[in-house]
Amino acid sequence: MKEYQTDPFKGTFGSLENLADKISDVLSCPVTIEDQNHRLLAYSTHEDSTDPARVATIIGRRVPEKVVNSLWKDGVIPRLQESDDPVRVSSIQKVGLGDRVAVSIRKNSEVLGYIWVLEVEKKLTADDMHLLKLAAVSAKSQLLQMQIGTKKKEENRQELFWKMLTGNLPHEERILEKLHELNILPVLPAVVFILQLQEEVTPALEKDILYLAAVNQKINVLLSAADSNQMLLLASPVGKEQPLDLAKSFVESFFTHMKERFSVSEIKAAYGSLVTSFTQVEKSYKEASSVLAVQEKLGGETLSLTGYHELGIYQFLDTIYEKQQRQGYQNEMLKSLQEYDRLHKTELYHTLETYLTMDENLNKSSEVLHIHMNTLLYRLKRIGEITNIDLKSPHQKIMIYLDFKINRLF
Known part of the structure; x- marks a missing residue:
């Protein structure tokens, strides 16, 4: 390893890709940088050594769901979220994950993202670990720079979503224009989900919910909004299965992971029918609301009915x-x-x-x-x-x- 008397990551690098290459050069290992939802932001390009998990991440532009689930089960992600110290991760062969070291990129207690260093031909030393912490500080500045304007964009997205939910944008062309302005890919078919908790959806809970939706990889969230104790999502099912089967699968895994990872239970969930036009979002939202109404008033066997298409005769009562x-x-x-x-x-x-x-x-x-x-x-x-x-x-x-x-x- 090269000797560094000062911080090699001070200064500007122009892009996260340049920073990833710099970290790789300093530590002599392959590097990837992800956001807080495990979407790939940058990776080093100067090495040949890698493993299947890293290849899949680069190709899919985000960490595969099975890898994220394994990292949760092994306690890796909870440790990264609790500390700014690097965490050594032993290989998990069943998901193609080799030995690596990870560190969270933080602003105070908020996790902005992660840096992953693959230990293929060498193990990081204590000095390397210190340098990796310095790299996380440099990456923080870049991620914060990327977040400038994000809050305003999110407010605009929520405003658009509420207009769609309430039928105040009746023309498809106008909705498509708004989506384009907000850099949202207008993927159809889509469906409206309502995730209802016992308590109010705080910003922290909202972040946890959107995290699970992002790493689930059975749906792609286009728009979201918190409303009292409900989280509303407009999402497009992703995968080869039937779209409504993917929606059901997301709901089932959401129940499990909210309880296991964030100790939140007693959740109700519902989703409307698939929409093939964004002007139908209001209809899907009303259908999801009617599913919740049936669950709450009838209970029992209806609690397993989460999709509007599953209601049967209850649709017409x-x-x-x-x-x-x-x-x-x-x-x-x-x-x-x-x-x-x-x-x-x-x-x-x-x-x-x-x-x-x-x-x-x-x-x-x-x-x-x-x-x-x-x-x-x-x-x-x-x-x-x-x-x-x-x-x-x-x-x-x-x-x-x-x-x-x-x-x-x-």
């Missing part, structure tokens, strides 16, 4: 309810059950609702109700006697089932 209201409709059979329960302190109404919800499965219904099957059979017999409901009639059963759900929703 509001229309049925409105017609019932106009006609003054009441289900007399259910009304008589409620009156009987009130007078006799029984639970026949809840029993019938559970039985139909469990698709008339006696074993499952008994388990949910915490009663013996003989008790359930007796209750069903009493229900038939009181209401004259014919449970063998699909027409009656469907209408009764819908009325149960409507009574819960409205």
Whole structure:
């Protein structure tokens, strides 16, 4: 290693690429520089030695999701986020990651990005580690320079998103112009996600959510906005799978990683239908909102329904309810059950609702109700006697089932 009496990274380098080459020259190792969401910003170009993870990062312009997940599981990223000291990372062969050293680029406690140094032909010494910390300080200046104007751009992006969500930009051409002005690639199809937390979405939580969305690599976030305890995303599914399958997969991994990495649980999530025009964003947003409404009012089996396309008949209950209201409709059979329960302190109404919800499965219904099957059979017999409901009639059963759900929703 060359001897340095002073900081070799003082001064300006013109670009992060030049800085990456300088770090590589000083440490005699391949170097990559990433932002806080593991998107590639620069890499050194003067060496031949590398590993599969670095190659995939350079080709894809961001660290592969499986590599990020492994680094979280091994505790590497949490250590980088907690300290400005370099962290030695042992190879993880299953994801193609060789030995390397990483350091976070920080402004006080905020992580701006990372520098990764691949240890192919040499191990970094204590002096090398010190030089790497100095390189992180130099990189901080460059990343902060890149952030100038970012806050204003983000405000403009949020304003555009809210106009789309509320239908205040009805012309596709105008939306495309705005996206172009904000350097957002107008990728379609896209879908609106609502991620609802128990607490308000703070700037720190917003950053964590956007981090997971970025490293997930099943969706590409075009626009985002925080609204009280909700995080709203407009994202385009990415991959060879069906777009709505990718959306579902993102939601499932989001639940897991928010709990594992940031200790945030009790999250609800919903997404609307795919949009093939940006003027349809309002529609997708309303659909996602209706999914959340069903989850919150019905609970139970509906909590696993996150996509609007998964709602089935629940999509149309509001229309049925409105017609019932106009006609003054009441289900007399259910009304008589409620009156009987009130007078006799029984639970026949809840029993019938559970039985139909469990698709008339006696074993499952008994388990949910915490009663013996003989008790359930007796209750069903009493229900038939009181209401004259014919449970063998699909027409009656469907209408009764819908009325149960409507009574819960409205």
